[in-house]
Amino acid sequence: MAALPETQNLPNAATSKNTEPSQNAETFASLSELAPLSERLAATIRTVEDFPRPGISFKDITPVCTDIGLLGDCARALARKWESAEVKAVAGIEARGFFLGPLVAMQLSVGFLPIRKPGKLPRETLSVSYELEYGTDSLEIHRDAACGGQNILLIDDLLATGGTAEAAVSLLEQTGAKVIGCGFIVELGFLEGAARLPGREVFSLLRYD
């Protein structure tokens, strides 16, 4: 069966099968406050080996979505991180960034900007292509999605190699927006994806190192 488009870049994450989460003090705004949330996430997220391809250690966040209290706490924790940052909108990446992004936006009382796979948005779009292990993929946003200079917070479910988030940042910047931060439920720290997001505050609720 063909891999879903949003997981096509997963082979980069296959270099490690480390499934033990770690708590990095630098990752958390307040470790004592968020540690219970990271523990709840670690207990809820399911690691599925060899999905969608052999060698991939897939972090399945759908049980987090099922537990609406936990999903809400994730949104509140991410919103709290940027509550003083004058965020003008939250952007989320299709598809799993749509689970969480609108909830974070609601917490911050701002709008949500969908970044979508090619051909989904009906009006004039901007597009960015990025490298996968085999071939390329693209993301699109409506050209008028954000106004110049606006502070945007980017949200996705998981940071692996950082290629997807890097592409989304470049797309948002094409609209003239300023991406001030990138928030994730999970970060595969051993892949060092945050290094591809220089100048942005990267914040994750659960890290696997």
Ligand code: AMP
């Ligand atoms: P990357 O561009 O390598 O940072 O990959 C990030 C995107 O791919 C996110 O949208 C994730 O949903 C997905 N992804 C990458 N690796 C994994 C993984 N090990 N488990 C679950 N999703 C993943």
